[in-house]
Amino acid sequence: MAARSALAILAALSLAIGGCASQEQPATQPSPGGSATSGTTIKEGLKIAFLPKQVNNPYFDTSDNKGGKPAVEEFKGAYSQTGPSEASPSAQVSYINTLSQQGTDVIVVSANDKDAICGALTEARQAGAKVVTYDSDTNPTCRDLFINQASAEGIAASQIKLISDAVGPDGGEIAILSATANATNQNAWIEMMKTELGKPEYAKLKLVTTVYGDDDDQKSFQEAQGLLASYPNLKGIISPTTVGVAAAARYLSGSEYKGKVQLTGLGTPNQMRAYVKDDTVKSFALWNPADLGYLAAYAGAALASGLITGKEGETFTAGKLGEYTVGKDGTVLLGDPFVFDKGNIDTFDF
Incomplete structure (x- = not known):
């Protein structure tokens, strides 16, 4: 899928957050690049279950309940969300087993560990x-x-x-x-950040340590406090x-x-609005x-309907988001991250 411009991302953000499922499109999805031929x-009635890293997390409340649920309703499936209250690698296993026993058609999961739930x-x-x-x-x-x-x-x-x-x-x-x-996405991003820091334009930045808050609010707060105690010359923190x-x-x-001390990372506008407005944070990023x-739900439904198999080159339509292509290793890319700052943060509500 071609990368969206910032304007297009803005439009998609506003549309998805403000109206969620207001622009339903027919769930008709040819797959010219693949071998699935069981239907169009x-x-x-597909049973689609979302299993986030942890429930009652604002990020996953938005992704699942404001994205996945409207998508499932569009193609007339049965939506559910379940999962642990803490982001623990082993905690997700029992939920996967239960969903399997219940005959769930699609399990949409965000892994706390790349191998623990395999x-x-x-x-x-x-x-x-x-x-x-x-x-x-x-x-x-x-x-x-x-x-x-992204x-x-x-x-x-x-x-x-x-x-x-x-x-x-x-x-x-x-x-x-x-x-x-052990978070797969975090570790991949951190390794790439280290590579990025090797570029000449960032020669004056020095990464001194990486600490882990376990996606727990109080522990993350304490880790931030500890960073300043351990590194009194610290100039910035990245929290993705x-x-x-x-x-x-x-x-x-x-x-x-x-x-x-400057701070950036990956956050939601509703979480970060007050800190942007009081100049604690200049800018941060996130996808929608x-x-x-929404995309995960449609991808799962396309799989369960036999429209795609997950092979590289297959295409499917994800409702209002349009057509997507399966890439290498069965990966589908949503798009580029979007930057939020004082000038645009009030435009968004999630």
């Missing part, structure tokens, strides 16, 4: 379920498709540019506040996780470091999580 429309997912697939990962992938052998919110390269490039712009031309020490140590960046912003906004869940 999505089956009605056994359960393999058994679910053998029992007839299609498995779509989103946000954070498993080993490719454990699922049918991965819906990637490329690791794109996320890394945006994060390093944002912290560089915020810190200024003199550079200095920076740190990363991540989610869990919605829980971590909001917790770090809360700490900085009430500390002596406000305005002295509602679109991510």
Whole structure:
């Protein structure tokens, strides 16, 4: 899929958040690039279950309930969300087993660990379920498709540019506040950030450490506090996780470091609005999580309906988002990250 312009992303964001499922399109999806031939429309009555890293997380509430659910309603399936209250690799296994036993047609899962849930997912697939990962992938052998919110390269490039712009031309020490140590997406982005920091334009930035808040608000807050205690010359923090960046912003906004230590990351407008407006954070980035869940639901339905098999080159239509192509290793790319700042943040509500 061709990359969207910033204007197109803005339109998609506003549309998805403001109206969710108001622009239903026929679920007719030819697949000229693949071998699936069992039908041309999505089956009605498919049971689509979303299994996020953790429930009651604002990011996944948006991706699942404001994105996945409207999509499932459009093609007349049965939507559900289930999962652990803490982002633990082992905690997702029992939920996968239960969904498989319930005869779920599609399990849409964001993995807390790329290998820990593979056994359960393999058994679910053998029992007839299609498995779509989103946000954070498993080993490719454990699922049918991965819906990637943005490329690791794109996320890394945006994060390093944002912290560089915020810190200024003199550079200095920076740190990363991540989610869990085993999170597939986080680790991929961090490795790419390290590569990005090797470019000449970022020579004055020095990554001193990476710490982990486990996508827990209080632990992330404490880790942010600990960074400043351990590195008194720290100039910036990157937190590529919605829980971590909001917790770090809360700490900085009430500390002596406000305005002295810069912060960026991946967050939602509703979480970060107050911190952008009080100048704790200059800018941050994210894709539209509602679109991510919406795309994952349609991809899963296309699989379960026999319209695609997950092979590279196959195409399918994801409702109002249009046509997507399956890439290498069964990956479907949503698009590029979008930057939020004081000038545009009030335009969005999620």
